Amino acid sequence: MTHHTQRDVIIIGGGPAGSTAATLLAQAGVDVLVLEKERFPRFHIGESLLPCDLPIFARLGISLEGKPYLYKGGAEFIDERTGDYAEYLFCDGLPGTPPHAYQVDRAEFDHLLLERSEAVGAVVNEGVRVTDVVPDDDGVTLTTDTGTHRARYAIDATGQDAFLARKLHGTVPLRDFGIAAVFCHFDGLRAEAERELAATGNIRVLIIEDGWMWLIPLHGGRLSVGVVTRRTGVTASLLDEMIAASPLIQRLTAGGQRTAGRIIRNFSYRNAKSRGARWACIGDASLFLDPVFSSGVSLAMFAGERLADALIPALRERREADPALADSLARDMEKAYISFSSLVGSFYHKGIVQNLFFARRPDPETRAGLISVLAGDVWRDDNKFQNALLSSGRRRFDPFAVSESEERPEGSGAPSS
Numbered sequence: 001m002t003h004h005t006q007r008d009v010i011i012i013g014g015g016p017a018g019s020t021a022a023t024l025l026a027q028a029g030v031d032v033l034v035l036e037k038e039r040f041p042r043f044h045i046g047e048s049l050l051p052c053d054l055p056i057f058a059r060l061g062i063s064l065e066g067k068p069y070l071y072k073g074g075a076e077f078i079d080e081r082t083g084d085y086a087e088y089l090f091c092d093g094l095p096g097t098p099p100h101a102y103q104v105d106r107a108e109f110d111h112l113l114l115e116r117s118e119a120v121g122a123v124v125n126e127g128v129r130v131t132d133v134v135p136d137d138d139g140v141t142l143t144t145d146t147g148t149h150r151a152r153y154a155i156d157a158t159g160q161d162a163f164l165a166r167k168l169h170g171t172v173p174l175r176d177f178g179i180a181a182v183f184c185h186f187d188g189l190r191a192e193a194e195r196e197l198a199a200t201g202n203i204r205v206l207i208i209e210d211g212w213m214w215l216i217p218l219h220g221g222r223l224s225v226g227v228v229t230r231r232t233g234v235t236a237s238l239l240d241e242m243i244a245a246s247p248l249i250q251r252l253t254a255g256g257q258r259t260a261g262r263i264i265r266n267f268s269y270r271n272a273k274s275r276g277a278r279w280a281c282i283g284d285a286s287l288f289l290d291p292v293f294s295s296g297v298s299l300a301m302f303a304g305e306r307l308a309d310a311l312i313p314a315l316r317e318r319r320e321a322d323p324a325l326a327d328s329l330a331r332d333m334e335k336a337y338i339s340f341s342s343l344v345g346s347f348y349h350k351g352i353v354q355n356l357f358f359a360r361r362p363d364p365e366t367r368a369g370l371i372s373v374l375a376g377d378v379w380r381d382d383n384k385f386q387n388a389l390l391s392s393g394r395r396r397f398d399p400f401a402v403s404e405s406e407e408r409p410e411g412s413g414a415p416s417s
Helices: 016-027 051-060 106-119 163-167 191-198 237-244 247-253 296-316 327-347 350-356 364-374 384-390
Strands: 002-012 032-036 070-072 074-079 084-089 101-103 123-126 130-135 140-144 147-156 171-173 180-187 203-208 211-218 222-229 262-265 269-271 279-281
Touching: 002 016, 002 140, 002 296, 016 032, 016 051, 016 106, 016 296, 032 106, 032 147, 051 101, 051 296, 074 364, 084 364, 101 211, 106 123, 130 147, 130 163, 147 163, 147 296, 163 269, 163 279, 180 237, 191 211, 191 247, 203 247, 211 247, 222 237, 222 247, 237 247, 296 327, 327 350, 327 364, 327 384, 364 384
Parallel strands: 002 032, 002 147, 032 123, 074 203, 147 279
Antiparallel strands: 070 101, 074 084, 130 140, 140 147, 171 269, 180 222, 180 262, 203 211, 211 222
């Protein structure tokens, strides 16, 4: 085992949350080490970004223009059982909401972000598995499969591995949302299908019994297709059934080559122990919502940005041991999580979907406010639609309102990152 000298900050995980924090910290002259268990590029699902990412990309010094990503104009909601259809374009949001986003291949996108961290001075060690994190009065000791490291501050950006949440028994399932996803990709789509999908780059959300499906167009004639459900005992055959039952999917994927289905289970949770003296959890390591509105990457990057902004002056002033250092981050994230979770929870109720997403004569201000939330522009005070979601009488799906008796922490011991 090798013992290393102390760093200012060590980040566990090099995904969007970790690489965003690493880049901003390194740009400010902070000594940052990223420990990532995988070797990038590596496969990851979650390919649909939100417009709220654009200002963060600018801060990171990254441009996605000219990269192998697809322009995303908005979202389309479709119920093939009833014929209901609605399109929401980001450019129709409230004034100030960024007008578009991107559909990305996550292997390439995440690699781009991590390479940017290295380019501005962060040290990145890939293929390193963290096995323990122990804070003390003077710093934090991180044990890995190759040695031990010391830091003044540690950040858990391990995604759905949620390393510290499971180590500290802080994982609380959220039962109002999806509990499993099955997905695949189609390659080599017909030219006419590729043109149709790329015309707007919209994500298409299909409403089905007990859940929803995503259709995400990707650069190069590819299509990501998945189903999220609240059913238990899900197998890959569910995706087969849903694809076979959808005329839209059948038409768009005719002649394409399909990859094998993959399953993700036990998502939608929060971390009840997300911060402390000399450490904090960000991104999916803090909370993961049902992905129906594609909030995961955007909220992860925002959390990385806000924590970096709090840490830079704290490290300079030697107050990084303050256990309340990440409290402002938690408040900011809580507003975003409650906004999205309220919308997600409503999405599983047919009556609300009909009255909101498929409204025949929608109120223009409500519609613009809904679009701004869908765009991830959730840190403003002038959105009447969002303010209604946040009102105490409407927070039926508040992920922070789980009572102590309902909490069912998961995990044991100190699992690997």
